[in-house]
Amino acid sequence: MAKLYFYYSAMNAGKSTTLLQAAYNYRERGLRPLLLTPEVNSPDGSGVISSRIGVQSPAHLFSLGESLLNVCRHEHSVQSIACVFVDEAQFLTRRQVHELGDVADELSVPVLTYGLRTDFQGNLFEGSQFLLAWADVISEIKTICHCGRKATMVLRIDSDGRPIGSGEQIKVGGNESYISVCRQHFKSGLGTNNQPELPFEDLGKDAAR
Ligand SMILES: [Zn+2]
Numbered sequence: 186m187a188k189l190y191f192y193y194s195a196m197n198a199g200k201s202t203t204l205l206q207a208a209y210n211y212r213e214r215g216l217r218p219l220l221l222t223p224e225v226n227s228p229d230g231s232g233v234i235s236s237r238i239g240v241q242s243p244a245h246l247f248s249l250g251e252s253l254l255n256v257c258r259h260e261h262s263v264q265s266i267a268c269v270f271v272d273e274a275q276f277l278t279r280r281q282v283h284e285l286g287d288v289a290d291e292l293s294v295p296v297l298t299y300g301l302r303t304d305f306q307g308n309l310f311e312g313s314q315f316l317l318a319w320a321d322v323i324s325e326i327k328t329i330c331h332c333g334r335k336a337t338m339v340l341r342i343d344s345d346g347r348p349i350g351s352g353e354q355i356k357v358g359g360n361e362s363y364i365s366v367c368r369q370h371f372k373s374g375l376g377t378n379n380q381p382e383l384p385f386e387d388l389g390k391d392a393a394r
Contacts, residue, residue: 186289186290186293187288187289187290187292187293187294187296188289188295188320188322189285189286189288189295189298189316189319189320189321189322190295190296190297190298190320190321190322190323190324191298191300191313191316191317191320191322191324192204192297192299192300192324192325192326193299193300193301193317193323193324193325193326194302194325194326194327194328195301195302195328195336195337195338195339195365195366196301196339196363196364196365197237197328197363197365198326198327198328198336199236199237199238199326199328200299200300200326201235201237201272202236202237202238202240203299203326204234204270204272204297204299205234205236205241206240207268207297208220208242208268208270211268216267216268217266217267218266218267218269219245219257219260219266219268219269219270220234220242220243220244220270220272221247221253221256221270221272222234222244222245222246222247222271222272222273223246223247223248223249223272223276223277224246224247224248224249225249225273225276225355225357226272226273226276226357230246232244232246244270245260249277249278251281252284253277253281253284253285253288254284254285254287257288257292257294261292266292266294267294268294268295268296268297269285269288269294269295269296269297270297270298270299271285271297271298271299271300272299272300273299273300274298274299274300274312274313275300275301275302275304275310275311275313276300276310276311276312276355277298277300277311277312277316278311278312279314279315281312282312282315282316283319285298286319289321298312298316298320299326300312300316301313301339302337303338303339304339304354305339305340305341305349305352305354305363306350306351306354306375307338308354310354328365329365330365330366330370331364331366331370332367332370334367334370335367336365336366336367337367337368337371338365338366338370338371339363339365339366339371340364340365340366340370340374340375341361341363342362342363342364343360343361344360348374348375349361350375350376350377
């Protein structure tokens, strides 16, 4: 039985790199992967999945109203798909996550999704919520905070290097950047902990990189 996988992490853990490497492994064996990436993450409409280390690949650009089951069914009928890869899977809708389960169950094609678990306020994204609920396999791609602990949270940083505590969940463009931090530095960054302030002086430097 084909499975639905969710690989989650904070920012800059190498999700896209991992996705592109896995897709390459399929191609190398003469098998066809289908790569999907959401429009919401691609303001220029390029439909390219790219990683920070310079690897990239064209992908099918989908809207949040699009049926991913129909996309996969159509592509599979044109030429057999060995595996579906979804980048930025946190942006998927509940319905689309359900459909990716259908791709695994009805088309017997494995689906590997990669995305953030939580947003800059520590809330689950819709896609991540239902992937955590419904995926057969859930696996964390680990990255580290500037303090050396495992980073599990994401802070939105303004152009002056200060963490931002409110705003839209999905914001494309603008001067904000994102950094991955441990839970303690997430709380101290947003001023929501009752613990003594942890050292935070490196944050601005991280954000400026
Ligand atoms: Zn930390």
